Amino acid sequence: MATAIWLMFAGGSTEGRRLGFFDSVFVEVRQSADGATQLGTGINDPLPLVLAVVVATVFILAVFAVHDSLLERRRHLLAQAE
Numbered sequence: 218m219a220t221a222i223w224l225m226f227a228g229g230s231t232e233g234r235r236l237g238f239f240d241s242v243f244v245e246v247r248q249s250a251d252g253a254t255q256l257g258t259g260i261n262d263p264l265p266l267v268l269a270v271v272v273a274t275v276f277i278l279a280v281f282a283v284h285d286s287l288l289e290r291r292r293h294l295l296a297q298a299e
Contacts, residue, residue: 220237220238220242221237221242221244221258223237224236224237224242224243224244225244225256225258231246232246232247232248233245233246236261238265238266238269239262239265240261240262240265241260241261241262241263241264241265241266242258242259242260242261242266243258243259243260243261244256244257244258245257245258245259
C-alpha cells in the first residue's frame with residue numbers, strides 16, 4: 218500500500234507505468250482523450266508480496282519463540298534462587 222502511494226507521487230505528473238516493491242505493484246498514469254488524467258494501480262507479480270508476508274510471519278514467530286524461552290529461563294532462575 219505504501220509503495221503504491223509512493224509511486225503515485227514520486228514521478229510527478231509524467232505519463233507511464235511505474236513499478237515498485239521488486240516489480241510487484243504498479244501505478245499507471247495516462248491522459249484520456251478529453252484531457253483528464255487517469256490513474257491505475259494494481260499487482261504486477263504477487264510472488265514478492267507473498268514472500269514478504271511469509272518472511273515477516275516467520276520473523277515474528279521467531280521473536281515470540283525467543284521471548285517465550287527467555288521468560289521460561291527467567292522463571293527457572295527465579296525458582297532456583299528461592
